[in-house]
Amino acid sequence: MANQESAVLRLDDVSISFDDQATLTSADLTLEKGEFVALVGPSGSGKSTLLRCAAGLLPPDSGRVLFAAESLYRLRPADRTALRARRFGFVAQHGDLIDELTVRENIQLPLELNGMPDIGLRTGQIMRMLGLDHLSKRHPWQISGGERQRTAIARALVHHPDVLFADEPTGALDAASSEIVADLLVTAARRHGTAVLLATHDLRIAERADRVATLTNGRIVASEEVLTPDGGARL
């Protein structure tokens, strides 16, 4: 069970409604440093909503989101933006690459924004790992959906964030590419201490997580240590 003092991220009693329809109802979730948690649940259960709220992109109607004991939505917007840029990586469900930039420029953006060193080296490494080097000069509209997804994953991890939020990052990928992404998420957690919160329907990738949290009726109803492998069936 997660210890609240060592938590890097904590959702505390979070509720969100859209048009009077409750999507999250007193949801609680804790992520520790280096912990890899898969978030599963049926379509429409609120996975993307929870990720956006946890990542500082959607204020809850009530409840708190704490990053290293700092209440995210009590920060001034500019401070929250700065914190997100340095501490978080976010892979949106439908990708959100910048069309005006090339694949390489999209990926290296977090390093530039944070004034980090070795931009060329770091960008090159993660592009190689994700099989993107040959697409360096292309723009997002000139690559496939799966390639866009891999570019978004590279961009979210290149600056070694404290927390990675990944919303169905393997939805458009074949089995081999999904496996590479799963390896990368595990490496980020183990080697760099990144806490990973992954929303997914893909059991093959969920079973690589340390823990599986299930979202039903607006709450995290189960938090299992182990998920039984079932050959990659979708939830």
Ligand SMILES: Nc1ncnc2c1ncn2[C@@H]1O[C@H](COP(=O)(O)OP(=O)(O)OP(=O)(O)O)[C@@H](O)[C@H]1O
């Ligand atoms: N901006 C919004 N305005 C109104 N309703 C919304 C908004 N965002 C989400 N919802 C609703 O909240 C519910 C949860 O949506 P969400 O996208 O979080 O589900 P999900 O679990 O990510 O689903 P999927 O697996 O299909 O991606 C849905 O009923 C959705 O229609």
Ligand SMILES: [Mg+2]
């Ligand atoms: Mg979703």
